[in-house]
Amino acid sequence: MFHLVQRCCFRTPLRLQKLTGPRLLLHGKNKTSCSSPSLSLQRNVCLLSRPLSLSRASVCAVKLQAFHTSFPLLKKKPPQEPRREPGLLQQSMKSLKESPKPALYLSLAGLIPFVSVPLLMVIQRTYHPELAFLQVTYGAVIVSFIGGMRWGFAIPENSPAKPDWLNLANSIILPLLAWQALLFKDITSSTVMLVISLGIALHYDLSLLPTYPVWFKGLRIVVTVVAAFSLLATLAVKMVSENELINSRPKRQNTKQ
Structure with a gap:
């Protein structure tokens, strides 16, 4: 061979x-x-x-053999991608544990009037317009309180927020929106107006106006989401009860005949 x-x-x-x-x-x-x-x-x-x-x-x-069998340290390493920093939402939710206990407990206690109204209606399986109006009134007070916090944050001398037109005028817009929500005769329009007002207030505190502490931003996100869903839950109970009344009317008429 x-x-x-x-x-x-x-x-x-x-x-x-x-x-x-x-x-x-x-x-x-x-x-x-x-x-x-x-x-x-x-x-x-x-x-x-x-x-x-x-x-x-x-x-x-x-x-070619010498090229492929070259020393591995001489080969260029691919560039590593820079680590992405966590967003504002992630940072605020992580720092929620660092919030002071009085602020955390009082904020969670302030959600009880929002959550209790739709929960009571669901348990009783009836819609109470008086309770829905009380919930809307309490929501208007909370929106006005959030707007007033901007004045208290901008007035001190050492505050990072300045008492300029941007801070003070935007804080006045929120009480006006809450007052407009109470002027509506229909609970549905009042509820939608309050949800929009809560969203605008959260947008002001997170992005537009000078920053609050990070833990306070996380607290504001939680409170706003829970309050908005509670208002929408009351509105859903109202719509369900109205549909049940409409469907029950023909049955009553047939029984009377």
Whole structure:
């Protein structure tokens, strides 16, 4: 097999292969047994018998092999993406645990009038318009209180908020919206107006006006979401009760006939 490979690849004469073949085998078994003239003759014949294209291909192969087997530290590492900083919502919710206990407990207690009204209606399975009006009135008071906090935050000398037109005028807009909600005769319009007012107040405190502490922002998010869902829950109970009354009227008329 060795003679066939050597004859096909290197194109050497048959006699020369017979002379050099055994010596190469002896050289593989015992390196000291081969003479230096035979090795030099064999190397020269092999170099002369190789075509030019084969030598170029071998050079390219050696270069590619050297490129692929280069030291791994010399290779360029892909640039690492910068870590994304958490958003305002994540920061405020994480810092909610750092809020002072009086502010946390009083804010959660202030949600009881919002949550208790739809919960009581769901338990009794009836809609009470008087309780719904009390909930809207309490929501208007809370919106006015949130607007007044901006004045108390901007008036002190060392405060980061300045008593300018932006801070003071925006704080007055919220009581006006709450007053407009009480002027509506329909509870549905009043509830929608209060939900919009709570959203505007939260937008002011988070983005537009000078910043409050981070823990206070998280507290404002929780209070606003719970209050808005409580108002919408009361409105949903009202719509369900009205649909039940409409569906029950034809049955009563049929029983009377």
